[in-house]
Structures are given as C-alpha cells and as structure tokens.
Amino acid sequence: MxxxxxxxxxxxxxxxxxxxxxxxxLLASSLVxxxxxxxxxxxxxxxxxxxxxxxxxKTIRNAIVLxxxxxxxxxxxxxxxxQNWSDLRVSTPPIHGKTVSKGEILLEIDTExxxxxxxxxxxxxxxxxxxxxxxxxxxxxxxELAPLEKAEIDRFENYVKEDYNRFNKVYLxxxxxxxxxxxxxxxxxxxxxxxxxxxxxxxxxxxxxxEETEEIIxxxxxxxxxxxxxxxxxxxxxxxxxxxxxxxxxxxxxxxxFNREKLSIKTIRKIKPAELNRKKLEGKKMVEERKQLAINxxxxxxxxxxxxxxxxxxxxxxxxxxxxxxxxxxxxxxxxKLRKGGILKPHEDFMTISPGRQIxxxxxxxxxxxxLIKVGNEAKLSLVSADESKIPSSIKKISKIxxxxxxxxxxxxxxxxxxxxxxxxxxxCTLECVTYHRADAITLPADVIKSEENNPESKFVYIxxxxxKVQKKRIEEGKKSGDSIEILSGVxxxxxxxxxKPNS
Numbered sequence: 001m002x003x004x005x006x007x008x009x010x011x012x013x014x015x016x017x018x019x020x021x022x023x024x025x026l027l028a029s030s031l032v033x034x035x036x037x038x039x040x041x042x043x044x045x046x047x048x049x050x051x052x053x054x055x056x057x058k059t060i061r062n063a064i065v066l067x068x069x070x071x072x073x074x075x076x077x078x079x080x081x082x083q084n085w086s087d088l089r090v091s092t093p094p095i096h097g098k099t100v101s102k103g104e105i106l107l108e109i110d111t112e113x114x115x116x117x118x119x120x121x122x123x124x125x126x127x128x129x130x131x132x133x134x135x136x137x138x139x140x141x142x143x144e145l146a147p148l149e150k151a152e153i154d155r156f157e158n159y160v161k162e163d164y165n166r167f168n169k170v171y172l173x174x175x176x177x178x179x180x181x182x183x184x185x186x187x188x189x190x191x192x193x194x195x196x197x198x199x200x201x202x203x204x205x206x207x208x209x210x211e212e213t214e215e216i217i218x219x220x221x222x223x224x225x226x227x228x229x230x231x232x233x234x235x236x237x238x239x240x241x242x243x244x245x246x247x248x249x250x251x252x253x254x255x256x257x258f259n260r261e262k263l264s265i266k267t268i269r270k271i272k273p274a275e276l277n278r279k280k281l282e283g284k285k286m287v288e289e290r291k292q293l294a295i296n297x298x299x300x301x302x303x304x305x306x307x308x309x310x311x312x313x314x315x316x317x318x319x320x321x322x323x324x325x326x327x328x329x330x331x332x333x334x335x336x337k338l339r340k341g342g343i344l345k346p347h348e349d350f351m352t353i354s355p356g357r358q359i360x361x362x363x364x365x366x367x368x369x370x371x372l373i374k375v376g377n378e379a380k381l382s383l384v385s386a387d388e389s390k391i392p393s394s395i396k397k398i399s400k401i402x403x404x405x406x407x408x409x410x411x412x413x414x415x416x417x418x419x420x421x422x423x424x425x426x427x428x429c430t431l432e433c434v435t436y437h438r439a440d441a442i443t444l445p446a447d448v449i450k451s452e453e454n455n456p457e458s459k460f461v462y463i464x465x466x467x468x469k470v471q472k473k474r475i476e477e478g479k480k481s482g483d484s485i486e487i488l489s490g491v492x493x494x495x496x497x498x499x500x501k502p503n504s
Contacts, residue, residue: 052464052496058443060481062436064372066410068363069326070383070427072354076313077322078106079349082303084296085114088344092309094351096320096331096338100312106351107310109344114304121297128293132286139283142276149272157265164258172251179242186228186235193228197221316355319425323352325362325409328426354425361412363431365398370408372435373398381414384428391416393431436479443484448497449475461491462498470502 080088092108100106200221204214312318320338321329337344344350361381365373373395381391392415399409412431416422423429444461452458460474473495478486491497 051499053499055442055444055491055493057440058484060438060441060479060486062479063432063434064369066363066365066431068361068429070359070423070425070429071326071362072425073360074357075352075354075425077349078351079347080307080344082306082346084299085303086346087113090340090342093338093340094318098318100318102312102314104312105309106312109307118300125293128290135283139279153265153268160261167254175247179239183235183239186232190228190232193225197225312353314355316353319352322349323425356422359414359422361414361429361431363410365408365410367406373433377433379431379433382430383423441486443486444497446483446485448499462502464496
C-alpha cells in the first residue's frame, strides 16, 4: 500500500529528486515487513503533522430586517372638535375608500338639536334682559324710597316710645286709681244704702203711715242695701283682680310688646339697606349671568359652524379610522359610528384623507439594534404586495426615545423606481439594513478560535510557524458572518492555523 503523499507538508516538495528517490526506497523496504511496525509508523506521522487550514478572504455582509408599514406623511386626520356640544349624530356617513376632491362633502351631522338649543339660549337672554330692566327699576325705586322709609321708621319708633312712656306714666297709674275709686264708690254706695235704710226705719217708727206702705218702702230700701253690698263685694274682687292680675299682666305685655317693637325697628333698619344691597348684587349677578349665557351661546354657534357638513381639505382617498406610524386602525371600530344615526365623540379622530403624493416607511427598530444603524444608511425595502421587488431606501430619521418598551421609531425614505405603483398607506413592508460590509475580509472558521479561560474576551489561535512548530497567536476579531469570523489582526493570508488544540 502506498502512503498518502498529499498529507505531507508542501515544504518537502522542495527537496531534490535524489532525496525523494531515497525516501521511496525506504518506504518500499518497509512494505516488506508489513504488520504492527507499519501501523505504528503511520500513527507517529499523524502525530507529527496536525491538521491545518489557511485563512480565506470572504465578503462579510451583515444586515438586519425591520418590519413596519407604509405611511403618507401628508395624510390629514379629521375630527369634530366641538367645545360644548357633544351630541354628534351622523346623518350622512362617509364612504370608506372613496376618492374625494377638495371641498367635497364627506360627512354630515344632524344639527336640529343644537339649533333648538341655541334658540332656547336666545330666549333666555331676552328674558334675562327684561328681568334686569325690572330689577334696575326696583333698585332705583328702593334708593328713592330709602329716605322716606327711614323717616317712617324713626316716626314709628318715636310713637312706640311715646305710647310706652304714656302707659307707664298715665294709663297704668290711672287704672290703679280707677280701680281704687271704683271700690271706694261701691263702698260709699253701700254706706249710703245702709244709712238710708236705717233712717227709713227710724222715720217709719215715728210717723203715722200705714203699715202696708211702710213695709213696701222698707223692703225696697233693704233690696237696695243688699245690691249695694253685693256691688261692693264685686268691686273688691274686681279691685283685687285689677291690681294683682290685670294690671301686672298688662304691664308685662306692654313691656314685651315694646321690646318686640324695638327689635323689629332695629331689624328693619338693617333689613332695608341689606335688601337694597342684595338687589344691587342680584343686578351684578344678572349681568355676569347674561355675559356667561352670551358666551355659551357664542360657543354653541361656533360648534354649529364646526359641525356643518365636513368637507375634504384636498384631493385624496378617504379612509375610515386612523394611521399610527403607518399602521391602520382598521374600520371595524367605526362601523357602528360611521353610519346613519351613529354617534361620534368630540375630538375623536375617526377619518383620514390621504393625498397620495408621496410615501415613506415607518418601522420598528429593536433597542438591541439601535447602535448598528445611523441616519443616512442605505437600505432595501420590500412590500408584502411585491415580495420580489427591492426598492432603494435610506434611513431618514430615528426617534430619540422609545415609542413602546424596547422599540424605537425608524423613518425610511423610499426611492420608487419609475413606473412603480404607489402603495397604499398601511401596506406592510420590511426593510433590510446593511450594518456591515467588507469585500476582502480575512476570515477563519469560528471553531478554530479559542478564548482564555480567565478572560473570554481575549482570543487566540494555534499556528504552525515556518519551522513547523506550533505557536499560540493572539488575534482581534471583527464581524461574524455565518460560521466565519473576520480577523482584524494577528493572522495573515498563507498562515497555517491548527484546526484543533494541540495535545501539548
């Protein structure tokens, strides 16, 4: 069996022809003693000649693919921005996907309720003006009557004082005196009746009148005496009642009434000016109410102008819903609203007009790739609707902050080829961004590169030097492409790199 000459190092090919012939003779003699000795010699040759590879030049091209959507930068979102009116009921709905012209009516809102409301506010303003006129007349009258009413209150207060003083000085003493005089009169009347009765009795005992006549006169006198006696007893009761009950009660009632009148007068003196001031404040309040009512009416009138038939601001295509960084919201959320009788909310973005003059791409840039891409880098755009087309693009803008956790916003400018149909906003797309490209990079397979145990960042390889000895060589890695790694320093073309770590 002939040995595999291809396994020998290429250096041996430089030996002269004589050495090769001698070497072949030695090999031929070794074939005679075929067996264990031959096998051991072969193993030794393998140990002395480890497997090596040579560095290769390759093109290193790394790229990332981002997903996103096509956006019309000139698209305008429409909403009804009323300030006070919230009943936005659709009477004529917009047509999704319709091509519209500038000034064309897109949507109509029912305005009957807001017109009625404005009419009610107008009536309220008119009534408020009449109430204000009446109140001003009342205030003027109250101001003119104030001196007269004050004089009347003063006069009434004097009358009350005079009546109270007269009661204490005149009527109360007189009532006491009258009660005493009444009692004294009854007493005198009783005394007179008794005296008259006694005199008649004496006289009749001395005269010659008939007994029958005498009896009548005496009986009459007796009755008069008894009436006088009864009257005196009644007078004593009335005198006692007058002095002990009626007059004290009357005095108490008069004092209470006098105090009540004083409090009433004092209160009236405070109430009258307060009432006038209240009317004046009501007048100021009415002025402010009218002012606010007029402002509200003006606001509703402005709202009425806002909800007049909504017209297109320019030529374009009408979309139900909105676009967020090119992603369409869809129409399902607006089906119940954008129909006849549907209700919209103020300031709600519900419709978009796309003029379709230009487009751009908005894509999600993961935070882990943020350092790999810069503004101005070239890229290739692919549309879902045209997978085979690679449209030239460039990075126009990268957001400074995240648009969602871990995601930045990337805007790409698109250079559409001549005759290429402009894609619709919301079309899905992908963007391939080349992050690194080198055509003549020196590369090695990743599995021949080793790391220091105590320093994984420190890389090295084993090479065979010119003398055929194994040597440890530190290297600097570059970019990786598949199983190959770019070598920036430490290895040159033509160097022999060991595939495996040597045994010793």
